[in-house]
Amino acid sequence: MLHKRKEIYGVNKFAEKPSRGFLVYVWEALQDTTLMILAFCALVSLLVGIMTEGWPKGAHDGLGIVASILLVVFVTATSDYKQSLQFKDLQKEKKKITVQATRDGFRQKLSIYELLPGDIVHISIGDLVPADGLFVSGFSVLINESSSCKMLVTTVGMRTQWGKLMAVLKEKWSMH
Known part of the structure; x- marks a missing residue:
């Protein structure tokens, strides 16, 4: 009888938004203005370095800036993603x-x-x-x-x- 009622009327839960994936947080971290300026500087540094000193010696400074940008992006995205998971867990506890x-x-x-x-x-x-x-x-x-x-x-x-x-x-x- 109980199973039949669940089948007919559904469960007492509301539709929830699907949680955002890690790549969404990476994308949001990349939207930072400072990082965009740094990315432009990295591109200029790569172009100037390669034109003046050749590959790979001239690319060191530019690649260093790119590595720094990627490090900042992934640390920020990881932190934000973990916070969202913790918030989701808190919401579940609150709803018990x-x-x-x-x-x-x-x-x-x-x-x-x-x-x-x-x-x-x-x-x-x-x-x-x-x-x-x-x-x-x-x-x-x-x-x-x-x-x-x-x-x-x-x-x-x-x-x-x-x-x-x-x-x-x-x-x-x-x-x-």
């Missing part, structure tokens, strides 16, 4: 949210990503609403200040109102 839910007649602690339509979620003070649903029971329920209530999950993941909004926003941003 559990809620109390009743499934198949048993109250249990579930990850918000395991929720499916038909589950009853017990919302307490400070909880975020993890999916779209119908108010089943509760008292003194106010936005951001609920005492406690029960909600029947009706929609999860990209089919929720939040998921639809995120898809529209993503589409609008990709057009610009």
